[in-house]
Amino acid sequence: MRTLLVLVARDLRQHVSDRSVLLFGLLIPFALSYVFNLAFSGLDDPQLGEVAVVVSAPTGDPAADAVVGTLGALADQGIPVTVLEAGPGEVADLVASGEADLGVTVPEGFGAAVAAGEGARVELAQGADTGLAADVVSGIVTATVQRLDADAATVAGAAGAGLDEAALGALAADLAAAAPQVEWAERTVAGEQLGLAGGIVAGQAGMFLFFTVGFAVLALLTEREWGTLPRLRTMPIPAWQIPFAKAVVGLILGTVSTSVLLASGQLLFDGVDFGWWPAVLVLVVATVAAATSVIALVVRYARTAEQASLLMSVIAISLGVTGGTFFRVPTDGLVGTLLQVNPVAALVRGLGITAGGGGIPDLAPVLLTLLAFTLVILVLARLVPGRKDAL
Amino acid sequence: MTTSTPAPASTPVLSSTPVLEAVDLVRRFGPVTAVDHVSLRIEPGQTFGLLGPNGAGKTTTISMICGLLSPDGGSVHVAGVPMAQEPLAAKRRLGLVPQDLAVYPEISARQNLTFFGRLQGLHGAELRTRVGEVLELVGLSDRAKEPSKKFSGGMKRRLNIGIGLLHHPDLLVLDEPTVGVDPQSRNAILESVEALAGQGMAVLYTTHYMEEAQRLCDRVAIVDDGRVQAEGTQDELIELTGGVDTIVLSGGGDVAAAEVSLRGIPVVQKVARDGNHLRLVVQNAPTAVAGVVRTVSDAGMNLSDVVIQRPDLESVFLHLTGKALRD
Numbered sequence: 001m002r003t004l005l006v007l008v009a010r011d012l013r014q015h016v017s018d019r020s021v022l023l024f025g026l027l028i029p030f031a032l033s034y035v036f037n038l039a040f041s042g043l044d045d046p047q048l049g050e051v052a053v054v055v056s057a058p059t060g061d062p063a064a065d066a067v068v069g070t071l072g073a074l075a076d077q078g079i080p081v082t083v084l085e086a087g088p089g090e091v092a093d094l095v096a097s098g099e100a101d102l103g104v105t106v107p108e109g110f111g112a113a114v115a116a117g118e119g120a121r122v123e124l125a126q127g128a129d130t131g132l133a134a135d136v137v138s139g140i141v142t143a144t145v146q147r148l149d150a151d152a153a154t155v156a157g158a159a160g161a162g163l164d165e166a167a168l169g170a171l172a173a174d175l176a177a178a179a180p181q182v183e184w185a186e187r188t189v190a191g192e193q194l195g196l197a198g199g200i201v202a203g204q205a206g207m208f209l210f211f212t213v214g215f216a217v218l219a220l221l222t223e224r225e226w227g228t229l230p231r232l233r234t235m236p237i238p239a240w241q242i243p244f245a246k247a248v249v250g251l252i253l254g255t256v257s258t259s260v261l262l263a264s265g266q267l268l269f270d271g272v273d274f275g276w277w278p279a280v281l282v283l284v285v286a287t288v289a290a291a292t293s294v295i296a297l298v299v300r301y302a303r304t305a306e307q308a309s310l311l312m313s314v315i316a317i318s319l320g321v322t323g324g325t326f327f328r329v330p331t332d333g334l335v336g337t338l339l340q341v342n343p344v345a346a347l348v349r350g351l352g353i354t355a356g357g358g359g360i361p362d363l364a365p366v367l368l369t370l371l372a373f374t375l376v377i378l379v380l381a382r383l384v385p386g387r388k389d390a391l
Numbered sequence: 392m393t394t395s396t397p398a399p400a401s402t403p404v405l406s407s408t409p410v411l412e413a414v415d416l417v418r419r420f421g422p423v424t425a426v427d428h429v430s431l432r433i434e435p436g437q438t439f440g441l442l443g444p445n446g447a448g449k450t451t452t453i454s455m456i457c458g459l460l461s462p463d464g465g466s467v468h469v470a471g472v473p474m475a476q477e478p479l480a481a482k483r484r485l486g487l488v489p490q491d492l493a494v495y496p497e498i499s500a501r502q503n504l505t506f507f508g509r510l511q512g513l514h515g516a517e518l519r520t521r522v523g524e525v526l527e528l529v530g531l532s533d534r535a536k537e538p539s540k541k542f543s544g545g546m547k548r549r550l551n552i553g554i555g556l557l558h559h560p561d562l563l564v565l566d567e568p569t570v571g572v573d574p575q576s577r578n579a580i581l582e583s584v585e586a587l588a589g590q591g592m593a594v595l596y597t598t599h600y601m602e603e604a605q606r607l608c609d610r611v612a613i614v615d616d617g618r619v620q621a622e623g624t625q626d627e628l629i630e631l632t633g634g635v636d637t638i639v640l641s642g643g644g645d646v647a648a649a650e651v652s653l654r655g656i657p658v659v660q661k662v663a664r665d666g667n668h669l670r671l672v673v674q675n676a677p678t679a680v681a682g683v684v685r686t687v688s689d690a691g692m693n694l695s696d697v698v699i700q701r702p703d704l705e706s707v708f709l710h711l712t713g714k715a716l717r718d
């Protein structure tokens with residue numbers, strides 16, 4: 001036990017004096033949060049991010065009207081949307097030519113399909129380089145359609161049959177007059193109750209956590225190159241302590257850097273509040289553990305420290321991208337469910353729960369997801385026929 | 392340093408217990424049998440050489456002795472403690488100086504020694520004293536605070552050796568500690584090994600330099616192809632060659648006539664001429680040389696140089712394997 005502390009202390013001292021840990025653990029993610037936050041803040045600023053939406057919708061369909069109506073309501077919420085009407089065939093061209101940022105095609109028979117419980121389908125086309133505001137609008141349209149679908153299914157289920165015209169009309173009217181749309185926007189972008197800025201900070205923290213933990217665990221490979229790893233293995237200490245010490249250092253560095261990032265985000269960005277800190281800490285530790293297991297797997301595969309850092313960067317960025325660090329990812333359906341297993345996504349989702357006032361019991365599904373992820377990866381790391389002398 | 396200080400947690404070793412007893416060690420890497428039934432026994436205070444060319448299996452043997460590699464066959468006892476069953480107790484009695492440097496470049500010599508000393512179970516005043524003593528011994532006291540990455544190659548090597556010594560091991564294992572070192576540092580390293588041996592520390596020293604084994608070692612095992620080809624004191628090994636010496640005569644005059652005359656005297660077993668040099672194989676050079684010199688002078692050769700070459704470990708290796716030690 002004493003020797004484990006000696007091992008951990010030496011590593012911590014090394015990392016504290018190593019500038020790249022500070023850089024990747026704190027400075028870069030904070031700077032990126034700041035930059036993304038500036039970009040996102042355009043949503044609240046009428047001068048920025050005008051979104052032109054071209055809509056084709058069947059006339060006389062109350063459900064279609066509800067979808068289109070949602071867009072109109074956005075302007076009242078401070079999101080500058082210009083709505084153009086077009087025929088069904090013209091939408092794609094207008095988006096492709098750049099005249100519109102976003103194309104919404106509500107098909108013929110939309111209302112009838114919703115009423116019959118066949119599912120609501122709307123085609124969305126988004127132009128290249130349309131910015132985050134367009135992302136938000138497209139998210140709102142998606143959410144509206146899904147909500148319409150879900151509500152219809154509920155009512156239909158209750159009635160034991162399909163909806164009649166009148167019932168659907170009533171639903172659509174409810175929806176058009178629904179609660180402020182911007183709340184939806186936030187929900188769609190960041191998940192749960194996180195605000196835009198909070199979502200950005202959480203996503204950055206989740207991704208860069210992998211780098212911080214990576215520095216700690218990949219030190220094992222550096223030690224192989226220094227020759228100190230075989231020397232450690234001739235010391236009178238239990239063999240497991242050597243890799244275990246690296247994992248402990250990863251947990252410590254990852255937890256500290258993520259907590260500092262989240263705390264400084266909360267202090268410095270308007271409207272960011274992650275909620276009750278003990279719950280946040282539990283969530284952070286669980287996420288760091290998951291990240292540590294991933295890096296342990298990398299160590300088993302990689303032959304050199306360079307190869308390992310490369311692999312680590314690829315994994316961190318992939319998990320960041322699919323976990324919502326850079327843009328919104330689906331949270332529903334099969335893909336959405338799969339993506340929820342991603343530790344970065346789990347962290348963002350969990351922080352959404354704590355930000356919304358959730359405590360540790362509310363975090364249970366997220367924590368269990370992270371735990372399961374960690375265990376599966378650790379088992380994989382043991383099963384992988386890695387280098388014989390690696391661990 | 393003082394060898395009277397007992398190693399931490401060491402229990403008394405009976406004088407009859409060898410510090411190392413390795414029996415029938417075998418290690419394969421795929422199709423290659425790197426170590427093939429190697430047995431070594433080292434008594435307390437002995438300096439034991441493992442002499443063999445690159446790829447002979449020296450490092451692999453040492454890795455099994457130090458518990459870095461598990462053997463495919465055979466057993467290792469360090470001061471009577473079985474490595475396989477009680478690795479921690481066995482490792483506590485060993486100090487390894489690996490062939491490749493094994494120091495932390497970012498921290499100082501003193502910090503390196505302190506870190507490994509703690510892992511060896513030293514602490515407090517004892518640790519500080521030992522670190523000071525070792526720094527003195529390896530001649531790094533005045534550079535103790537500098538990060539070791541600023542050291543010259545020789546200084547790094549000496550620090551590398553110092554780390555292996557910290558805990559007063561019963562057996563110090565050095566794996567080719569002078570490879571790639573300048574002649575001055577090399578000499579300093581050999582001197583410190585001699586000093587340690589003089590204080591009674593048992594040493595296992597691997598090398599492919601015949602001169603080093605000859606200078607340092609009480610006993611030598613000659614290894615090649617993963618097998619011990621011969622083992623014994625240097626005299627015992629030299630006996631194996633049949634004890635023939637070589638005399639090399641150089642000079643002018645009638646060298647050809649001298650060659651013919653030499654073939655006529657019975658102590659000369661072989662004569663080879665190479666220009667103005669004559670190379671003779673004789674049973675015992677010191678007693679034969681007077682007659683040889685008289686014979687060639689009488690034949691009209693003007694001697695400018697006479698060199699007697701006694702057999703050395705190089706000749707033993709050649710005799711045993713038919714190969715030169717160094718390629």
Ligand SMILES: Nc1ncnc2c1ncn2[C@@H]1O[C@H](COP(=O)(O)OP(=O)(O)O)[C@@H](O)[C@H]1O
Pocket residue numbers: 420423424425443444445446447448449450451452
């Ligand atoms: N990790 C390894 N994997 C495969 N072959 C190895 C390994 N280590 C050593 N060998 C082989 O075993 C033989 C002995 O190597 P080694 O013990 O390093 O020799 P030496 O130290 O005498 O130069 C060589 O043929 C070498 O290529």
Ligand SMILES: [Mg+2]
Pocket residue numbers: 449450451490566567
């Ligand atoms: Mg070697």
